[in-house]
Amino acid sequence: MDTLRSAVGLFAGLLFGFGLALSGMMDPERVLGFLDIAGAWDPSLAFVLGGAVGVSALSYLLVRRMRKPVLAQRFEIPHNRPITASLIAGAALFGIGWGLVGLCPGPALAGLTLGLPQVIGFVAAMVTGMLLHRFTTARRRAS
Amino acid sequence: MIVYLSALAGGALIGTSAALLLVLNGRIAGISGIAAGAMLPLSRDTPWRWAFLAGLLLGPVLYRLAFGAWPVVQLDAPWSLIVLGGLLVGYGTRLGGGCTSGHGVCGLARLSPRSIAAVATFMAAAAATVFLVRHGGW
Numbered sequence: 001m002d003t004l005r006s007a008v009g010l011f012a013g014l015l016f017g018f019g020l021a022l023s024g025m026m027d028p029e030r031v032l033g034f035l036d037i038a039g040a041w042d043p044s045l046a047f048v049l050g051g052a053v054g055v056s057a058l059s060y061l062l063v064r065r066m067r068k069p070v071l072a073q074r075f076e077i078p079h080n081r082p083i084t085a086s087l088i089a090g091a092a093l094f095g096i097g098w099g100l101v102g103l104c105p106g107p108a109l110a111g112l113t114l115g116l117p118q119v120i121g122f123v124a125a126m127v128t129g130m131l132l133h134r135f136t137t138a139r140r141r142a143s
Numbered sequence: 144m145i146v147y148l149s150a151l152a153g154g155a156l157i158g159t160s161a162a163l164l165l166v167l168n169g170r171i172a173g174i175s176g177i178a179a180g181a182m183l184p185l186s187r188d189t190p191w192r193w194a195f196l197a198g199l200l201l202g203p204v205l206y207r208l209a210f211g212a213w214p215v216v217q218l219d220a221p222w223s224l225i226v227l228g229g230l231l232v233g234y235g236t237r238l239g240g241g242c243t244s245g246h247g248v249c250g251l252a253r254l255s256p257r258s259i260a261a262v263a264t265f266m267a268a269a270a271a272t273v274f275l276v277r278h279g280g281w
Contacts, residue, residue, distance in 0.1 A: 002190060008167045009191030010198040016160040016172065016244075017202015021214035023153025024146065026203070029217035035273040044150045049247060051154025052161070056252035059162030069169030076169055077253070078240070083260045090239020091246070091261040095268025097231025100224045100276065104243045105236060106174040108229075109196065111216050113203045118218045122229040129233020130179045 005071050017110040023048040026111055028102025035099055161248050164195075173245020174199070175236035239265070 024030045025048055033042035068074055098104050103111070103122055111119040161172035168191060181192040207213050220228070236242040239261055241250065246265075250258020 002187065005168050005191045006194040008163060009194035012160040012163045012172065013195035013198020014201050014205060015156050015163070015198075016174075016195075017199040018205045018209075019153040019156030019160065019202070021153070021203045021206035022156065023150050024215075025153070027215045027217055029219070030215075032273055032277075035269050036277055037270055038274050038278050044146045047147050047150035048154035048157070049243075049251075051151045052158040052248040053154075053251045055155050055158025056161045056165075056248050059158075059165050060253045062162075063165060066166070069165070070167045072167075072169040074169060075165070077165075077171065078255070078257075081257060083257055087239050087257055087261055088264050090235045090237065091264035092239075092268045093231045093235030094239055094242060095235070095265035096272045097228040097233075097235060098243075098265065099269035099272025100231070101218070101220050101228035103218070103228070103232070104174075105178060105232065106199070106242070106244055108232075109174065109178065110199050110202050113200045114213055114216055116216060116218060118220070118222075118225055119216065121222065122218075122225050122232075125226045125229025126233035127178070127182075129230040129235070130175070130237050131182070131233075132230070133234045133237035134179070134182075 001071060008071065016106065019052075020107055020110050023051075026107045028107075031102040031104075031107070032099075035102075157244070157248060158252075161244070161252075165249075171245055171249045173241050173249060175233075175242040176240075176245055179237055235265075 020026050023045070025045060030042060031045065033040065034045040063069075063075060101122060103119070105126065108119060108123050108126060112123055164170050164172045177192045177195055180188055181196055203214055218225070239246070241258065241261060246258040246261040251262060
């Protein structure tokens with residue numbers, strides 16, 4: 001079962017990475033063009049999100065009729081909790097970082113394959129940011 | 144036209160990836176969560192997360208095999224912004240519990256109020272940042 005789940009993970013990752021490459025989202029210049037609503041706005045990336053959300057929504061309709069996933073004991077879907085200050089603060093910080101460089105986590109990781117030093121540096125900083133969050137929250141919980 | 148079609152097709156493949164993870168493994172295709180969760184401590188989710196990340200990195204290789212060229216990646220930002228941006232993206236996605244994929248592709252698809260709030264916030268913050276950098280004289 002674990003092996004099958006890993007095989008699904010590998011295939012899903014491959015589809016995700018190929019989809020990112022095909023969609024144009026791996027190019028920070030394109031992403032910044034999409035985010036630049038006051039400049040020569042490039043709306044094409046709205047189609048990426050539209051296509052992705054559309055197909056993803058169909059799967060949520062399907063799982064409503066399923067008691068459990070095919071290869072696991074239960075669905076681990078975040079249940080709707082209140083909109084918290086940390087949700088909004090985190091999303092705002094992420095948005096600023098995304099707007100500064102034009103990379104979000106998926107395209108940054110997929111972009112490692114091309115070996116550009118700037119992308120490797122961005123991912124190193126991103127992982128550092130994740131670890132920073134982990135260690136600061138762990139300390140807060142411990143004290 | 145072809146740009147819009149490849150954007151739509153690429154998006155549909157990303158949605159299919161999220162659908163497979165959900166229906167088969169019961170998990171959300173949130174890249175920041177998968178990446179953060181792939182680090183220690185080890186759990187039952189560690190192997191499929193690393194497998195997903197390996198697949199994600201192989202995606203551009205498949206693109207190269209299919210189209211004979213690597214996908215375009217133009218990144219001209221100065222190093223100071225690259226490092227600051229990376230830190231903010233890493234810290235912010237953990238604090239906010241998701242990124243474009245987890246809150247965007249998966250959260251919007253199930254109409255999660257938290258994800259709708261998160262997407263509206265990071266889209267607005269990103270557009271405001273681009274505006275200040277490109278048109279605000281920063």
